[in-house]
Amino acid sequence: MSTEQTADAAAADALAESTSDASLERTTRRSQQIEAEIDADPSRFRVLTGDRPTGHLHLGHYFGTLANRVALQNRGVETWVLIADYQVITDRDAVGEIEERVLSLVADYLAIGIDPERSTVFSHSAVPALNQLMLPFLSLVTDAELRRNPTVKAEYEASGGRPMSGLLLTYPVHQAADILFCKANLVPVGKDQLPHLEQARVIARRFDERYGRVQPDRPVFPAPEALLSAATLLLGTDGQKMSKSKGNTIEIGMDADTTAKRLKKAVTDSDRHITYDPAGRPEVSNLVLLAALASGRDPHEVAAEIGDGGGGALKKAVTEAVNEHFAPIRARRAELLAEPGYLRQVLAEGNARANEVAAATLAEVQRALGMVYS
Structure with a gap:
């Protein structure tokens, strides 16, 4: 078996291991440790979380994730909230009323207590350097790995078997770029989302192994850790999964x-x-x-x-x-x-902050790749 095949097999094992009982127990223990570390020094952590603007947020979102984002922010953790507008078209033929939905998301975030002075709210499509990270990241994964990824498989099954778009196939890589562009080291997830986070960890490790470091004492990308959500799943009014x-x-x-x-x-x-x-x-x-x-x-x-x-x-x-x-x-x-101008201002300021950080990260990536020519 070649070195690359060995690495692929190891990554596949890591993705499978991420949801095993033993791994889940370890992740749960580590998540509990992180909670204590946040109380001791919240400045050590940067959280990345977010939503796709495919519709209006509901009570399942609020009690499942949104309230916890506000709690983390209020505990002093630097919080980045992504409006994943590009991810709308991973499994859809059109974006729909996306402008209204994006502004609705911003309004929801602010109304529940997200403070734009303490948290960064931004959108995929406004941060080119984030999306440019997809290119080197794609060099670090194989199509076989992506097809085995539980996130891709679940999204494909939910699509009714329609032909898989390239964007859907590379969905886990885009998610990794979301996390790694701002060097988030903490991602609030449920246990079903652990494989998605493990893919980001694999990419961070492989980048370090293949392309090296700009600073000898640390890799370009930290390995993000999971903060397991204790939220209980709410059913819809029909007794089925809330959707x-x-x-x-x-x-x-x-x-x-x-x-x-x-x-x-x-x-x-x-x-x-x-x-x-x-x-x-x-x-x-x-x-x-x-x-x-x-x-x-x-x-x-x-x-x-x-x-x-x-x-x-x-x-x-x-x-x-x-x-x-x-x-x-x-x-x-x-x-x-009633103040769409203010909502746009909040988003514009968040996008500016995200662009600043993404540009710095991309410059570091290009130095690691040796692609700085002037």
Whole structure:
């Protein structure tokens, strides 16, 4: 077996290993250590996170990732929030109402507490140097590795078997560029996203091994680590996975009446006694959990309080908790959307910061490649 084949096999093993039980246990322990290290010295970390502007953000996003971003920012961690507009076309034929969605994302971020003075909000398409990193990064992976990547396989299966675009095939490499361009060393992820992060780690290591270092004491790219999310998965109002495409979400920006109408149609079961039993009663437990998250309470306590009130009382409790929690966020969001000039300014300033950092990283990459001629 050639050296390159050996490296490919090792990388494949690393991707597979990243989701093994033993590896997950190690990653969980390390993630807990990182939490303590953040408390001790948050300045050691730079976080990269973000969203594709394919629709409006919903409560699953908020309780799954958005609230944690604000918490990390408020703990003093340097936070970079990417609006991944180029990734919209990895599996779509058109971008849709992308301008409205991008501004909606910015409004959501600011409304929930992302502070543009402390966090950098930017978009893919506005940072050419980030995307230029794709070229050297692509030299570090094989098409076989990409086709085996769980992220690519999952996206391909979700597409219904249509021919895979080159952008979809190289999706993990683009994600690696997102992380590495700003030298983020921490990425909040769920355990299903660990292979995507491992691909970035593989690329960082291979760049160092193949092209060397600009500064002898450190590689060009740090190996990013995972900060495992403890967030619980919220189901949609139909009891299925919450998805913008299924119309089963409660959007952050929905008004109180629309929220009430959506929740009134939520799936429950025939047992009037409300309990919190995610395995045995997933739909009912999902609503109990949503009420608990929105009110900052324990789900068992919420269920006990509703008792024999049945689905009607449960939906009423959820609606009140959600609308109360999101009322100030929605009010602030409406104010922000009424000032599109300000939203554009926030994005422009974030893009300027991202371009500055990306240009410096690209210059370092070019020096490592020996591609500086003047």
